[in-house]
Amino acid sequence: MLQLIENESIRETINGKRIITKKPELLAPAGSLEKLKVAVHYGADAVFIGGQEFGLRSNADNFTIEEMREGVEFAKKYGAVIYVTTNIFAHNENMAGLEEYLRAIADVGVKGIIVADPLIIETCKRVAPELEIHLSTQQSLSNWKAVKYWKSEGLDRVVLAREVGAEEIRLIKEKVDIEIETFVHGAMCIAYSGRCVLSNHMTARDSNRGGCCQSCRWDYDLYENVNGEEKPLFNEGDAPFAMSPKDLKLIESIPHMIELGIDSLKVEGRMKSIHYVATVISVYRKVIDSYCADPENFKIKREWLEELDRCANRATASAFFEGEPSYKQQMFGFHAKKPEWDFAGFVFDYDEETQMVTLQQRNYFKTGDTVEFFGPEIDTFTMTVGQMWNEENEPIEVANHPLQIVKFKVEKPLHRYNMMRRKNK
Amino acid sequence: MKKPELLVTPKSIPHIKELIEAGADAFVIGEQKFGLRLAGEFSIDEVKEATQIIHEAGKKVYVSCNALFHNDRIDALDEYLKQLQQIGPDAILFGDPAVLMSVREFGITIPLHWNPETTATNWFQVNYWGERGAKRAVLARELSLDEILEIKENSKYEIEVQVHGMTCMFQSKRKLLGNYFLYRGEVMEIENRKENKNMFLHDKERNNKYPIYEDLNGTHIFSPNDICLIDELTEFFEAGIDSLKIDGILQTEEYITTVTSLYRQAIDAYFDEGEDTYDEIKDELFEKIKAIQPPLRPLDTGFIYKETVY
Structure with a gap:
């Protein structure tokens, strides 16, 4: 350090x-x-x-x-x-x-x-x-x-x-x-x-004018040229060369x-x-x-x-x-990381009297899911989603339409721009 | 019409002599501590010796200082520039404005050539750096013919274009080869490979082979093809492009010398005999280069006729 x-x-x-x-x-x-x-x-x-x-x-x-x-x-x-x-x-x-x-x-x-x-x-x-x-x-x-x-x-x-x-x-x-x-x-x-034009060569897209296709994230095989012979510098099963x-x-x-x-x-x-x-x-x-x-x-x-x-x-x-x-x-090798939580809802409104939140669905969630709310005005808290209603106030169990409006009861106050995450199983 | 300069990259002092014989007009030399991706490594004493030889032959010598400098190399850069001032090469190549600042600070009178590689992309920049002391701009190799011609038309300073050889397409400060071997626990591979420049990356999807090496400045990756414009020079000649460069990075001395003599013939044919003579021999010249091309290095015309989108 x-x-x-x-x-x-x-x-x-x-x-x-x-x-x-x-x-x-x-x-x-x-x-x-x-x-x-x-x-x-x-x-x-x-x-x-x-x-x-x-x-x-x-x-x-x-x-x-x-x-x-x-x-x-x-x-x-x-x-x-x-x-x-x-x-x-x-x-x-x-x-x-x-x-x-x-x-x-x-x-x-x-x-x-x-x-x-x-x-x-x-x-x-x-x-x-x-x-x-x-x-x-x-x-x-x-x-x-x-x-x-x-x-x-x-x-x-x-x-x-x-x-x-x-x-x-x-x-x-x-x-x-x-x-x-x-x-x-x-x-x-x-x-x-500014000193990389891999995209220009590999995909005819100009990296220095916004066309970068992130060729540096692809895998390559490393070889050595020994008197015209191509000798692999990796063994079967090795992770490929990556940068x-x-x-x-x-x-x-x-x-x-x-x-x-x-x-x-x-x-x-x-x-x-x-x-x-x-x-x-x-x-x-x-x-x-x-x-x-x-x-x-x-x-x-x-x-x-x-x-x-x-x-x-x-x-x-x-x-x-x-x-x-x-x-x-x-x-090197496999490197995707699945986040533990998904962004599930974006708070549009909260009614203090009825304790009803109105939010926009940003990812699948359903009644019974564990969710957490966070935002600058609140301390992050976790709860279980109960009965939900859609925009027409019809009861629903599942929020599976992208950007659909969903309402349900949340006991702690929420604010516009607060966000809801859902824990991945 | 003025003959363009034929600029080459020698690998050693004896090679310079051969290249003079082969018809080169100007030379880029230097060392990796200050210049990027040079064909040969020339210490300051060798720069002195080379300058003498080149000047005696009535040719020009340019010393490369186009690295991206970090603080730890600024003092050495200043010292180097002062030594060059004593030696008196015909130009200093730069990309990093630190060089410009030092040149002003120490009253260095050697002319500057602006050569930042990938970022020299329009005529305004050529005039901008020209007004700040660069009498020549070395254009990015990712430009089309029309773009190059338009730059020449609108700029008040000399224009240099690479017409032959491979081009760098990537520079990282990280030791990417060393890191790969370390990741696999193969420390010896690094120890044994200090000066090895025979490695390449295979891109299976495009079946391309990209040369790669590491030096003081990090990791460098090169184009899968060598540019070869020996049969496409007419428009450069007509436009009055000031300097045509053959980059010999990762090629043998023999190869660079032969290619130089062939470009010499092309230039002389056009200017001494006329366009018809050039047109008559240009295909033959191209075939001669093709015949000596290393097996893993296909020829192409770079970005001259290739459009990029974004």
């Missing part, structure tokens, strides 16, 4: 107590307006979204300008802000429409863009100077001198390469006065971002990241469900707030770690933050 060095510059004495007042931003992903609202409601300080052009997840549900406007308005009520990813490496043909697009983003109140291509950086400075410019991890920024370069170009923030470790971040922070954003959670590239990384999870390194003075902690995953976003964001929110409120007595609670595991569909690892990742941070 790394040694935690207390950083005085992020602390203040309030009511005789040394607490951390420079809290890092908790930055969440959102692939849709619904996900954005959930992210903000569950505690994100900022949300990054993709527009319909110039972003790197061409198959994510991306935002129209009108949806961005609504997202910005919603976030504003919570004091949260929105960033838009425009991080492709453009080809000549992608240049058209960029000015109008950046102007439109700025006009709906987006705070900044996340960008890799100097074309987009310079165009933004010219046509939408009120937007903050954050350098994307696509530039694989790995040293302080390159950070200094981007600072000299007027950028507001840099997202470091995922290959940069804690001590490297410390030096970068020391040498350059610029906001630093790093990833804390989610799936990630095994290659230096699939475990997902990043730095929940236990959060105190360290806060002490380093990192400005923004980023959760990856615009394609993930609202359940994923809610779970991950709420746990990181608790860890950041608890540590900053009382750093001396802070301890990670087992229940937080367990909570985070409830939405994990892959094994997790710390990647480069605490040193060079070994083979144990990759997945």
